[in-house]
Amino acid sequence: MTARSPQAAQKTRKATNKPETAGWPQDWNAWWAGAGPMAEAVEYWTDACQRSVLFWDTLRKRGNIALEHREQGKPPVLAFDYEMVMDGRELERPVNYALVRILAEPGTTIDPDKRPFVIVDPRAGHGPGIGGSKADSQVGVAMEAGHPCYFVTFFPEPMPDQTIEDVGRAEALFLQKVMELHPDSKGKPCVVGNCQAGWAVAMLSAAAPEVTGPIILAGAPLSYWAGVEGKNPMRYTGGLLGGAWMTSLANDLGNGKFDGAHLVQNFENMNPANTLWTKQYNLYSKIDTEEERYLDFEKWWGGLFLMNAEEMRFIVDNLFVGNKLQAGEIVTSRGNRIDLRNIRSPIIVFASWGDNITPPQQALHWIAELYESVDEIRANEQVIVYALHDTVGHLGIFVSGKIAKKGHAAGVENMDIIDALPPGLYQAALEEKRPDDPNADLIAGDYIMRLEARTIEDILALGGGGEEDERRFETVSRVSEINEGMYRTFVGPWVQMWSNNETAEALRLMQPHRAQHLFLSDKNPVMRALEPLAEAVRENRRPAAPDNPFLAWQKMVSDQIVQSLDLYRDARDSASEAMFQAVYDSPWVQAAAGLRSAAAEAPKPRARDVAREALIEKKFDAIKARIAQGGFNEGLIRILVYTGREESKFDARSFRMLQTIHSEYSQVTPISFREFRELVKDQSYMVLLDEARALAALPKLLQSDEARRQALELAVRVATAARSLSPVREERFQKVREVLGVEQAPAPEPSEPARAARRAKLREAVVPGVAADEVEELAEKLSSTPAPKSVRTPPPRAKRTRQRKST
Numbered sequence: 119m120t121a122r123s124p125q126a127a128q129k130t131r132k133a134t135n136k137p138e139t140a141g142w143p144q145d146w147n148a149w150w151a152g153a154g155p156m157a158e159a160v161e162y163w164t165d166a167c168q169r170s171v172l173f174w175d176t177l178r179k180r181g182n183i184a185l186e187h188r189e190q191g192k193p194p195v196l197a198f199d200y201e202m203v204m205d206g207r208e209l210e211r212p213v214n215y216a217l218v219r220i221l222a223e224p225g226t227t228i229d230p231d232k233r234p235f236v237i238v239d240p241r242a243g244h245g246p247g248i249g250g251s252k253a254d255s256q257v258g259v260a261m262e263a264g265h266p267c268y269f270v271t272f273f274p275e276p277m278p279d280q281t282i283e284d285v286g287r288a289e290a291l292f293l294q295k296v297m298e299l300h301p302d303s304k305g306k307p308c309v310v311g312n313c314q315a316g317w318a319v320a321m322l323s324a325a326a327p328e329v330t331g332p333i334i335l336a337g338a339p340l341s342y343w344a345g346v347e348g349k350n351p352m353r354y355t356g357g358l359l360g361g362a363w364m365t366s367l368a369n370d371l372g373n374g375k376f377d378g379a380h381l382v383q384n385f386e387n388m389n390p391a392n393t394l395w396t397k398q399y400n401l402y403s404k405i406d407t408e409e410e411r412y413l414d415f416e417k418w419w420g421g422l423f424l425m426n427a428e429e430m431r432f433i434v435d436n437l438f439v440g441n442k443l444q445a446g447e448i449v450t451s452r453g454n455r456i457d458l459r460n461i462r463s464p465i466i467v468f469a470s471w472g473d474n475i476t477p478p479q480q481a482l483h484w485i486a487e488l489y490e491s492v493d494e495i496r497a498n499e500q501v502i503v504y505a506l507h508d509t510v511g512h513l514g515i516f517v518s519g520k521i522a523k524k525g526h527a528a529g530v531e532n533m534d535i536i537d538a539l540p541p542g543l544y545q546a547a548l549e550e551k552r553p554d555d556p557n558a559d560l561i562a563g564d565y566i567m568r569l570e571a572r573t574i575e576d577i578l579a580l581g582g583g584g585e586e587d588e589r590r591f592e593t594v595s596r597v598s599e600i601n602e603g604m605y606r607t608f609v610g611p612w613v614q615m616w617s618n619n620e621t622a623e624a625l626r627l628m629q630p631h632r633a634q635h636l637f638l639s640d641k642n643p644v645m646r647a648l649e650p651l652a653e654a655v656r657e658n659r660r661p662a663a664p665d666n667p668f669l670a671w672q673k674m675v676s677d678q679i680v681q682s683l684d685l686y687r688d689a690r691d692s693a694s695e696a697m698f699q700a701v702y703d704s705p706w707v708q709a710a711a712g713l714r715s716a717a718a719e720a721p722k723p724r725a726r727d728v729a730r731e732a733l734i735e736k737k738f739d740a741i742k743a744r745i746a747q748g749g750f751n752e753g754l755i756r757i758l759v760y761t762g763r764e765e766s767k768f769d770a771r772s773f774r775m776l777q778t779i780h781s782e783y784s785q786v787t788p789i790s791f792r793e794f795r796e797l798v799k800d801q802s803y804m805v806l807l808d809e810a811r812a813l814a815a816l817p818k819l820l821q822s823d824e825a826r827r828q829a830l831e832l833a834v835r836v837a838t839a840a841r842s843l844s845p846v847r848e849e850r851f852q853k854v855r856e857v858l859g860v861e862q863a864p865a866p867e868p869s870e871p872a873r874a875a876r877r878a879k880l881r882e883a884v885v886p887g888v889a890a891d892e893v894e895e896l897a898e899k900l901s902s903t904p905a906p907k908s909v910r911t912p913p914p915r916a917k918r919t920r921q922r923k924s925t
Contacts, residue, residue: 161660162668168655172405173398174638174645175652180413181639184420194239194247194271195418198223198257203268204295206288207277213284214273217292219266220250226261233305233331233533234296235260238270238289240313243378243385245421246271249312251414254519256310256336259527268296268307270315276375276426282433283450286322293322293329304791306331306463308533312516313337313476314433317443320458320465325450327462332537334529336468337515339476340458342441343591344483344582351691352388352475354698357591361598362434363605369427370613373622376430378423379629388474391683399676406661420635439598441591444484459488459498459730464536466546468515468525470507478506479582485543486577490724496541496806497734499799503536503569505546524548524565532567535773538795540759540802544569544768545576557839560774566840571766589713590702596711597702741803746815750785750829753819755801756812757833761850763805769840776836783828816857826858 187193194200199221206215217236222228237256239246250257250269260267270292296307308331311319316338323330345353356362369376386393401412436442448456469481482504489495495502505525507515514521528548529536548565551558555566626632640646662669701707708714762768780786789797804812820826834851837843843851855862 158662158666158668162662162666162672164660165662165666166672168659168661169402169405171648171652171655172409173402175648176401176405176409176412177638178640178645178648179409180416180420181635181637181641181645183413183417184635185639185641187417187421192245192274192421192423194218194245194250194269195414195421196220196247196250196257196269197252197255198250198261200269203299204292206285206292207273209288209291211284211287212277213280213288214276215285215288215292216271216273217295218269218271220257220261220269222261227264228261228266229264230266230300231302231304232263232265233303234266234268234300234307235310235530236268236270236293236296236307237310238312238315238319240315241272241378241423241425242314243381243422244418245274245423248418248513249310249516251418251517252519254522256312256516256522256526259522260530263527263530265530266300268292272423274421274423276424276429280426280429282318282429285429286318286325289318289322290326290329293326297329305534305537308332308334310334310336311338313512314339316340317437320461321443321448321456323461323463323465324456324458325454325460327460330461330463332464332466332533333461334466334468334526335481336526337470337473337476337481337512338467339437339480341444341480341483341487341582342438343588344479345477345587346479346581347587347695348692350474350477350479350582351694352384353480353591354694355384356434356439356598357594357698357702358694361594361601362431362439363598363601365430365434366427366602366605366610367613369430370610370617371622371625372424372427373617373619374427375622376425376427377626377629378425379626379631382419382422382631385475390687391680395676395679395683403672403676406659420631422631435598435602440595444487446488458484459500459727461500464501464503464539466529466536467502467504468507469504470510470512470515472507472509473512473515475512477582478580482577482580483582486574486583489574492543492571492573495543496803497738498730499541501536501539501541501544503539503544503546505548527563528565528567531561531563532770534791535567535770538773538791538798539569539768540798543572543574543577545572556841557771557775560771560778560839567770569768571768586703589708590699593702593708593711593713596713597707600711738803738807741800742807742811744800745804745808745811746818748819749787750820750825751787751789751797752801753816753825754786754829754832755797756805756816756819757829757854758836759798759801759805760809760813761833761837761847761854763809764846764850765844771839772836775839776832779832779835783832785825785828786832813853813857816854817859820858823860826860830855830858830860 200218201221202216203219204217206213206217235256237249237260239249246269249255252258257267257269270289293307293309297303300307306329309319309323311317311333313336316335317340319330319333320335320338320340323333343353365376368380401408434440436448440447442448443456444458446455446457446459450456467481469476469478471478485495485502489498507521507525510518510521525548547568547570549568551561551564551566558566627636636642638645640649705714801812817826820829830851833854834843837847837851852862
């Protein structure tokens with residue numbers, strides 16, 4: 119075949135009169151805008167380019183907000199107005215803490231005589247305010263319920279020579295001030311400690327129990343060595359770094375101050391997928407709706423605070439590495455030992471199986487370390503209530519709006535109930551209120567709180583601990599002391615000699631968490647050019663359709679990136695755990711740390727506090743001496759305690775029923791809430807210490823026939839507020855009737871509306887082969903007969919395993 123010349127080809131085109139572009143689109147604009155893969159690609163590309171511009175503009179805004187927040191002194195990120203009540207910087211031992219009063223929003227009514235709530239946010243690198251950063255928060259639900267609310271805030275720079283003990287004394291003064299402002303409150307302030315503020319609140323309550331009411335520990339670690347192999351790798355960090363010497367190095371490089379950015383970095387390292395990809399991708403993919411929420415959170419997340427070297431050294435040596443709080447080995451400068459058993463008010467613990475920073479074992483294992491049995495908890499007059507969530511993460515425990523509206527709101531509404539509980543260990547569960555629930559109108563919120571008695575075995579069943587694990591961490595503690603001494607002797611003096619305020623500030627500015635805010639802000643001329651470009655994009659926004667296939671492809675790629683980062687995280691955590699165990703299981707390392715001697719390996723019995731035991735025994739003798747003393751109130755509460763002793767569940771509606779109907783009975787003597795709380799405690803101990811005598815003494819408390827009748831009637835109404843009497847409780851009520859000489863009252867005649875409802879229900883039933891008139895006759899007979907009492911037998915309790923998740 120011979121090639122045609124260009125002239126021949128031109129002649130052929132003229133002869134055929136057919137252009138080379140035959141079959142191509144005649145209207146390119148229509149082709150681009152039409153349907154098909156190319157149009158979808160163009161649509162996605164336009165959307166992706168616009169989202170990219172808006173994404174980087176949002177990061178520019180984040181940097182500007184961070185810089186502006188710093189210039190303002192990093193005030194708390196509260197969504198509520200507030201006023202200063204006490205400034206800790208003006209105290210005799212000044213600290214960078216302050217107490218502020220939250221001001222009520224328009225339309226919100228605050229009752230000054232209700233129990234005050236004091237929220238304490240964690241000082242763990244970030245600034246204060248996250249516990250009240252939105253309406254649906256811990257602050258918001260307390261205010262909505264009409265409670266006075268206070269907030270313990272702090273400033274970016276610590277005061278010179280400030281210590282953890284100084285902070286504790288300042289917080290005790292804050293609580294005393296709150297009590298002075300509310301002298302007629304029915305109870306002491308409820309103190310909420312979030313995350314790292316939880317252990318501070320627990321220490322304060324143990325050191326000064328007279329100033330604290332119930333304490334709520336939300337995601338707060340108290341047992342730092344506890345955890346489950348393969349699930350809680352963060353507890354190995356101290357051992358893998360060789361102990362606390364790295365903290366001393368950071369303190370020296372900071373010229374005597376510890377940069378909170380290091381703690382934030384540790385938190386972010388726990389979940390590299392979220393840190394490196396998911397958080398940014400979530401903003402990018404939802405740029406039209408996510409910007410405000412993202413910037414609000416990042417304002418808090420990017421506000422980094424400092425601590426004194428002495429404060430951080432105390433935390434690492436005594437808590438993170440030393441684990442001395444649960445063992446009662448922390449001693450104040452005045453020689454007082456911090457013992458969690460000294461806490462006199464109820465302790466409420468919120469934990470979650472989805473929390474990888476403070477897993478349930480670290481939040482709860484201290485109970486099993488302090489007490490061998492629930493009887494010891496009761497003897498020590500402590501009330502401990504814990505609640506376990508299945509999935510929420512660490513921050514979600516005290517940040518999530520859903521958790522605030524459910525868990526924290528229920529805690530606020532039922533705090534008086536918890537404060538009046540008999541001493542013991544309980545697990546709380548929340549169930550959504552339904553219109554057909556018995557006496558649902560007694561519950562103000564959307565959830566009904568039920569409490570179930572637990573034992574120390576239930577805490578141990580959560581997993582964690584064990585002799586091998588404890589020996590490893592004891593080795594870490596010893597190695598940490600050795601390395602710390604070596605550093606302070608040979609390295610620290612040289613680092614301190616070269617450190618000054620200028621070098622410390624330069625290192626802080628180079629920290630990646632701060633540097634990104636500086637570079638991605640208007641301080642960078644390149645970023646400043648994004649503002650007009652982003653405005654133009656918003657004016658001409660063309661988002662892709664939700665069913666665009668390229669969006670599905672984008673999500674698939676994102677999911678693969680997340681999976682890859684998760685695989686890296688899992689491999690890293692497994693390797694870290696294996697290395698930790700290999701090093702600190704080594705008999706050579708343990709021997710070098712002094713843990714292989716005969717004295718170290720000898721069994722260590724639980725230390726006894728003889729003085730405490732003698733005091734408890736003396737108090738119990740005084741309680742038993744008063745078994746036959748009292749009147750109607752004492753008799754009523756004793757009946758309720760005695761009849762419910764064998765049951766492990768308690769429903770909030772029973773308490774609300776007693777509050778609602780007690781005024782209907784003439785024999786009831788009005789008392790204050792504090793007197794009621796002490797009454798419940800005393801009667802519980804009387805039944806616990808000598809049940810037979812407590813039951814036999816009832817006729818002396820309820821001397822008249824009318825008093826006995828009213829007490830039994832009121833007790834039955836309270837006991838059946840949530841469910842019918844169980845056979846066990848019915849049997850105990852019968853024993854009470856026999857002792858008091860009161861016959862069981864006949865069942866009341868059903869009302870006419872009740873009869874009609876039962877007749878209608880029976881008529882609706884399908885009865886094959888029975889005529890309508892026969893059904894009517896049967897309905898009439900049944901409606902004239904009192905309905906038998908229904909008995910709801912609780913389901914058998916499932917056997918707990920180490921991995922069991924409670925609801």
